[in-house]
Amino acid sequence: MSQIIYIRIKLIKISSENPYQLLISDNAGISWDVTFYGSEVIGEFFGLGKRDLTVFAKTSKGRFRSISEGRKWTEINW
Numbered sequence: 001m002s003q004i005i006y007i008r009i010k011l012i013k014i015s016s017e018n019p020y021q022l023l024i025s026d027n028a029g030i031s032w033d034v035t036f037y038g039s040e041v042i043g044e045f046f047g048l049g050k051r052d053l054t055v056f057a058k059t060s061k062g063r064f065r066s067i068s069e070g071r072k073w074t075e076i077n078w
Contacts, residue, residue, distance in 0.1 A: 005050045012055060012070050014045040022048075022070045035070045042073050 004013035011029055015021040020038030022045065025031060036042075043061030050056065055066040057073070064073040 003048065005048045005055065007050060007053055007055065007069055010069060012048065014048065019044045019046075021045075024069060036073075039073075 004011060006012070009026060011025045012035065013023050013025075013032070015023050015034075018038065020043070021034055022036040023032040024035035025033070041061065042057075042064060043059040045057055045059050047058045048055060049058075053067065055070050056076075057064045057066070057070075063076045063078070065076055066073050
């Protein structure tokens, strides 16, 4: 898994200052905005992956997926 991924024209990355947050850029990384402010349910992000338009995350609380560019998360139960 990676620290940064792309979905369509947007880049999504784990914040280097706060690993509970995700940042998003729509201008090739020139500027970044918070897309996910963090949650104790999700935990700290360790890695990101993608398949088509779905974002996958490995966190301190488990594995999650998002179909909203990282704004909302659903736990993946294996």
